[in-house]
Amino acid sequence: MTSVRPNAGTKGVARADREAQILAIASRAFGEAGFAATSVADIAEAAGISKPLIYNYFGSKEGLYAVCVQHAAEILTAEIERTAASGTVGLARAVVTLDGMFRALAPQPWIWHLVLDTTAPRDEATQEVLAAYERRIFAFGVEGVSELLRLAGNDDPTDTSAMRAVWENVFRTLVTWWLDHPEESPEEMTQRCIRLFSAVFGEIDPAALAAVSTA
Amino acid sequence: MTSVRPNAGTKGVARADREAQILAIASRAFGEAGFAATSVADIAEAAGISKPLIYNYFGSKEGLYAVCVQHAAEILTAEIERTAASGTVGLARAVVTLDGMFRALAPQPWIWHLVLDTTAPRDEATQEVLAAYERRIFAFGVEGVSELLRLAGNDDPTDTSAMRAVWENVFRTLVTWWLDHPEESPEEMTQRCIRLFSAVFGEIDPAALAAVSTA
């Protein structure tokens, strides 16, 4: 007799491969449109599979999202660790870190918004992963901000907290601005950041910028 | 016979009053939970009325939201115009503007997120209202940023664009940080901003800060 369900059955794709494929497609969809605006059916269609397979492998929409966020945080954290190993300090470290982010994000810019999106549901584990990522990426910021205020004779801890929030958002803004200008290469954007920081804080020691990529 | 629909009929509330009430309640709900997470039924219940009345008066959920956003933008823009009239310039103008925002937001902090939320649908008219608000609130930022870069010998227009994005987010971050610390009065927060700006840009002329509220 003829096939009643012609598309059923294995397509010869191993679970690990399929999971990786779904993860990549879902990350892009979630990152570009946001959690709420992305349906599981959309992702399934983009991957060329059916919805239940996603539920089989990831349990729920939220579970899939959590894996995407954790994966993105791992990529970005690994990049941070790499740049931190260069031992740069002070303002130059901010530049080196930004440079690393630009280069890590270039092939998959959408993961940036995954880590940033605040409207998405967050289970406890995801929350902790993200908190660790933020601690790591802004570790140097904490010291830099404290020192800046101390130099100005200010050691109020609440002032430091507010200033740190400002600094973190400057960092985020520079990355987001860059993502909004896709014609700009990571190298160009890094040079731009150097010019902007210099305009506010004065010249940066060129020797300290040795770890930065050049065009 | 007994009443089939005991709650129907007028409650003696004129349309204009009811609209104002719905607007206030919806603004708070949308601002605190976001557009997507707020249902029309929620708003109706909070207002003590039924859903169809909201549809009668505002046409749709999106229509209601648009009115909320426009109302919020009007309040904030009016505050900007008021502070702008003081004629302050430079960094002191930033402080004066922030001070005005803190005071305008104190009685209804939630409207801040209404203006900020990017996940909500925006018809053309709303878009234009918001754009006008942003132009107005950041007008002084454009000049300040250009001047800062020019002083550093930089007149690249793209650098100026990026720097303006950074500045606008510094402004937003300071307001948002304050909203996250509700125990802090507007006056205290303004003084904090003065300290933070001073630490980065040097002392601000006290005479220029005459328009600022004091504790």
Added chain:
DNA sequence: TTGATATGACTCCTGAGTAAGTTACCATAG
């Protein structure tokens, strides 16, 4: 009686999640 204010009880759609079954592959028994 008319029109403004108001509501209960719907319809309809979207999107998460599931039940139950289908196909392909592979190991092992005969």
Added chain:
DNA sequence: CTATGGTAACTTACTCAGGAGTCATATCAA
């Protein structure tokens, strides 16, 4: 070399909940 059965990969066709929006009707004041 073929049967048999177990398991992994995969799908169709649902259920179900929640929320936007509507219809017909009810009350009240002038």
